[in-house]
Each structure stands twice: as structure tokens, then as C-alpha cells.
Amino acid sequence: MTRFLAGRLAGLLVTLTVSSFVVFAGLYLAPGSPESVLLGNSTPTPERRAAVREQYGLDDPFMVRYLHWLGDVLQGDLGTSFVGNQPVAARIDAVYGTTLSLVAVTAVLIAVLGLGLGLLAALRPGRTDDLVSAATATAAGVPAFVAASLGISVLAVRLGWFPAYGAGGPGLPGTLHALVLPALSLALISSALLARVTRAAVRAELGKEYVETARARGVPTRRVIRAHVLPNAAPPLITVGGLLVAALLAGTVVVENAFGLPGMGSLLIGSVNQKDFPTVQAVTLLMVTGFVLVNLLVDVAQQLLDPRLRQGGTP
């Protein structure tokens, strides 16, 4: 396990280094410059423009700028945003909580809906299975932004059950209330996919010989399912569920924008438009880190769950 972890952590470092370079280079190569933010929107005098370019090191060669930035990041300094001269860390500090809560609520929804509906379909062949399958097939084709529009117009505007916009009222209940609709729109596709995978995995286990044998011996079905079917079906479900949750980090960008949630996604979009290099770099790097970390967790969970992997050492 230690060797496995060490290997994965080394891989993580390589991934992060490569992605930091890609992110930095991508922004560097994109047309446009951040000066409209730094200088306000009136045409600057050449001297002022030069002064600002000097202050932010905009004229330094690419590698100098990259290494400088990387060095700062390694020391925990995410830089200073071009917007309002604030530390990037402070800007992220103001919004990451919203995004993490959104991901957490969505993950719970995906797990509950996906596993629940999948199990229901697997264990109740016939009408229920058909119904769930049809519903998940439809839901799997609805992109988050369509789901968001639909949710807003029906559940928020027509029925007034949830806020259509913003971070919600004070305290945890207020926040959760505001997160339900965005989380639902995000969870729709993912939970449908998870439901289909769950149904297939559980069905496959149910058809195996040991289930028949156990049943023939008079072991109650409930116990068979809980003690044997579910643990055996779990590894693929954890892989798929974990990947879906990791992908959420990107999905929040669309949904936060539609619901006006002040999170990392909204910050990213705003910063891209403003060419706020330091913020875009930091947010992207954090999102990539989050993605890679969730993947690592999935792998570790796999290792712990699957005795074959655990006993057999690293593959």
C-alpha cells in the first residue's frame, strides 16, 4: 500500500507540474492582454502602460515568468490579482466554500439517486425496471445548462420553492436551500449514468452462481444482497461514481454562472474575460488538483475494498 501511494503521489506531482505549465502557456499564448483591467478603460499614455507592464512583469520572457510564478506558488503565494490589487488567495477564499458545498450536495444527490434508482431497477424487474430505465435514459441526455433553465423556470419561478439566483439566506439552511436546484441540475446526468451502471453491476452479480446457491440454501434474499451482491458490485460503482464527482469540478462552472452562485466557476469565467492571469492560473490549478486528488481517493478506496488488489500488492 505504501509503495502504491508513493507511486500515485509521484504521478500526481508530475500531472500537476505538467498542467501548471499548460495552463500558464495557454494563457500566455492567448491573444489580448490584461492591461484593460490594470489601466481602466481609457487609453493609457505610453509611459503609464510601460510602468504597469514593468510592475507586473508582463514583458519578461515566458520561462522567467513561469518559473517565477511556480516558485511563488510552491511557497504558498498565489500572486496578486490584476483586479483591485487583491491577493488571489483572498479572492479564492471568498468563493471556494460555495463550490465545495455545491460539489458535496451534488455528490450526495448522485450517490442517493444513482445507487437508489439503480438498485430499484436491478431488484424489481418488470414495470419498475422499465420505468426507471426510461427515466434514466432521458435524464442522461439532458445537459446541465438545460436542466438549470428548466429547474429555474418550473421549481423556482413558477412554484417558488427555491431561490432562482444567488447564494441564499444566512446560515446552513439558507445555503442548502439555494444549492438544491443547482445541485439537482448538476446531478441529473451523473446520477442517471450511475443508476445505469449500478443496475448492470447488481444484475450481473445477481445472475452469478453463488447467489443461486445461497438462495437455494434458504439464505434470505436481503442478506444475500447486503452481504454478497453489494460488496461485489461496489468496485466498479466506486470508480464510476468517483469519476463523476471529479468531473463535477468542471461542471460547476456552467451551473454557478446560471444560478449566480459566487463560486470558483463564476470566478474563473469572470477572470478569463478580464485576462486576470494570476486568478485564472490559481483557480485552474486548484481545480486540476481537486480532480487528481479525487481520482487518487477513488484508487485508494478500490485498493481497500478489493481484497485481490490489496493482497496481491501493487499491480
Added chain:
Amino acid sequence: MRTAVLAAVVTAALTLAACGGGGGGKATAPDAFAKDRSDTPAAQGDLDSYTWYGDYRAPYSLDPVKNADYPEQTVLPNICESLLRVKSDYTLEPGLATKWEQPDPRTLLLTVRDGVKFADGTPMTVADVVYSLERNRDTRTVSSYASLYANVASITAGTGAGAATVKIAFRTDDAVFVKVLATLGGSVVSRAHAKAKGADLGTPKAGVLCTGPYRVTSFDGAGDLTMERNDHYWDAGTVRSKKVTFVFPASAKALGNAIAGKAVDGGFNIPSPLVPTLAKANGGTLWTGAEGSSPQNLDLVVSDLRKGPLADPRTRQALSRALDREGIARSIFSAAADPLYAVAGPGTWGYARDRFQRAYDELTVRADPAAAKELITRAGAEGRKVKLAYPTGIELYAEVATTLQQTAERIGLDMEIVGLPLAQYGEMFIDPAAREPYDAFLTMNYIQITEPAFLYGFIATPDGPQNYGGYDNPEVADRITRAFGTTDDRARADLLIEAQERLAQDLPWIPIVAPRATVYLSDKVAGVPLTFGYMGRPWAAAVGAP
């Protein structure tokens, strides 16, 4: 030659940061169409709190002079008061100065209001006023209003008959600077606080200390901004609401959702894709101002007057003649805009309106593609290619660009339209190299100071900061420069009208349409200007229950 010609004309390229949405198509004139009013009905009662659309992004800084764009100019006048204010009809009225006079064209004398306190209870002194104005002249501040101060020679504190005064001396005669004092460029911050915070002033952490009716109680630089009543406000009796929350939805769609879901009670500058829907909305009213209620102008800017087919004035005149401005106003702007025949249209006339109107009426022409085609033939531009750039992500620009393309085609010009991402498009205003590949580009421009001299000085004098095409007509420059020093409003208007007549022939910028002011008010709130006057006064204090 000219010094004071620089101005706070902000190229609001990123305005109406809308995407998706219904768009135009139908010509439904909004219901609450205010023919002759510059205010919505006044509030009748008090409110505990309300939520307002603070425009398309959160303010970059709370420092009132740092950025001059919609969010800052919507939110900050309520927190940091200026020496003067504009009423909704753009006439000046007292603010932190109770009186102003110009004993001669090179001197402006202001009497500072007595008994004003900052939001922390410390008294405001004439030293705070001088310090705040001087910040605009200090290059280290990087004030957005710096160029407006170019003609200021000195700012000194004095004592009039018992009252504190401030004397502003100009290098050359200056008839228009006084209007700057009714923008955030004339706002007053606490000197002690500003000095203590240094370069951090205006960041969410350091904040700002001013005298306005409200003080910021929560702001993180990205999300909502809340402000609460300033208990030390000198005019406390006029403040109707305890708390105001500003929200900043980035897209028209998100704003539409927020309004539909009653999460927002109102807002200025409603993006045009929302106009048709909101005009029919339940629970609120979309108000549209009269013609000239907004100083916004949508124009086609010629990148370089020395090259390409557009270098020939006849080609520019042909494009202008062929344009169906009324059609654009009706279909793309859902009738919440008017055809524009001079860059400084009715929304920019802060004075001598009848004079400007008479001259403007003469510039008004019907679209005439046949005459335009003939001009193209005479210019020998037939079949030549013009490349036009516009920003993507904002639907109306693409629609206008497409209309222009069809117009050009009809008169024998070949027009290619190129959508640029906002960040790249923004570069066009700063860097000539970014403009180089395009013959022209679309821009939505606005001035906060309703003084055509600023606008024309900006776009039509040789070193005007928005003179992108290199326009150089000594006659025009002469009229504009003289206008700046002419204190008599009618004489100043006449000079500008002369310049305008030449500009209508030369067309370094081709005016297209002027959107009208739009204001959404839910049934819960009332009492806001129906013009851009809100940018020059602490408007939020007057908002209350209908």
C-alpha cells in the same frame, strides 16, 4: 493646444454583458414607456432592505476613482459622495459643496458643506476635499479621472466668508471641468483613512471611508455587496432604506432568472435581450426612458482613416447613408433605442437642448441605398473588402454586425465580419496593432458627463484618446478646443454644432443607434432616475416603497 479635451468617456465595450436570452426579432415597444419623464414615480414609504442589480460584474475596487465603468458608477456614488450632483435631467445641484461659482473662466470656487461627517463619525474637513481631488492628479493613484484634471493648475483650500472653500485654478479657460465634480472624479474620501491604507485602499480588506448615505458592510471582491445606512450621514432624513444588497449576475440570462425568481428588486441598464420578456413580466415594471434618456451610443469606428476602402470619406458616407438605423433600433433593440445621426446624440446634451436639437434634425436622413451605391461607385470601392470586428458573447453585437454586412453587400461592398472574444476585443482600445487587421469595429460608448465637448474632443481631436483612426481636421479641432473654454452655454453649443456638421461628412465614427435608459422595478420598490443621472448622485437613498 487642447489640454482638457481628455475625458471620462468610457468605452464600455463590455456592457450589456449578455449572452443567450431571447434576443430581438419582434418590435414590441415596452409598456411603461416614459415619453417625457426623467424619473420613475417617487417612493412613498420606507423599506427595510432591497436587492439591486449592480451590473455585469462586481466592482473591481471600492476606491471611487479607480475604475470608471458601470458597476463602480452604479454602486459607489451611494458610498462616496461627490462635491456636486447631477439631477436626473443632468443639471447640477449641491453635494458636499453647497455653492460653486466661476468668477472668471480660469477659476472655480467651491463652498464646502459644513457639519459633514465620515461614516466613522470623524468630521470632514477642507483638507480631505483637497486631498481627494489631488489624488486624481497624482499619477501614483492611477485615477480613471486623471485625464479630466489635465487642465487643472492648482487646488487650494481657502476661507471665504466664514465657510471653508476650495479654489481650483485652470491653465486655460475652462467651462466644463465643473461637471467633473459631479462624477466619482469629484468624490471625497477620508484623508487619514486613505493614507493609512495606502495602495490597499478600496480592496475588500481595507475598504473605503466616505460620507455617503451608506457604508459597505460586506464585500469580498467577487460576490454580493451589501451596504447599510450610515448613521453619521449629514442628510439622514432623506434615506429611506436601511440596507441594500447589490448582486452582479454575469449574464443577461442569470439576471432574467434572478428577476423572475424575485431575487432582485430592480436594476438600471437592463440588457436588451431581457427587454421583451420583462416588459410583460408580472410583479414588476420595465421602464424605458424617453429618446435621449441615455448617453450611450453604438458606433462603427474606423480603425485607420489612411488605409483600406474606408479611407475614402465617400465609402464611409455610403455606409452611413445605407444604414437602416430605424430597423436596427426596432428589431435588435426591441424598440428600446433610437436611430443615431451624430455620435453626440440627444442623450449627451446637458444644456442648450433646443440648439442641439435643431442642428440634429438637419442630420436626420432616411436610409437611401441607391444614393449610397452611387457613392460607392464614385469612390471606386465596388467589390472591395472591408473587415469589421465585433465582440462575441453579446448577442446584439453579432446582430448589428450581420445587419451591417447585409447593408454593405446591398451597396456593392464586400464585408467580412469577425467576432472576437472579449479579452481580445478589449485590446482594440489600447493597442493599434490589435486594430490593424480590421478596417472597422463596433463599440458601445457612453459618457457620464453630458457634455458633447468631451465626446467630440475624445474622438475628433488629433490626440484625443479615442481618436483611433487618426482623424485630423484643424477646423474641427479648433471649434472643439474653443468650446472647452467657452463659459456661455449657447456659444459653446454653437461651436460644437459647427464641429458636428463637419464630422457628419468626415465620419471617423459612424453613429448607428442610441439605446434608451432602461430600469426594472419590482412592485416592492420605487423612486429612481430614468436616465443615466444615477451615476452622478447617491440615488439609492431615495429608493423606497411605492
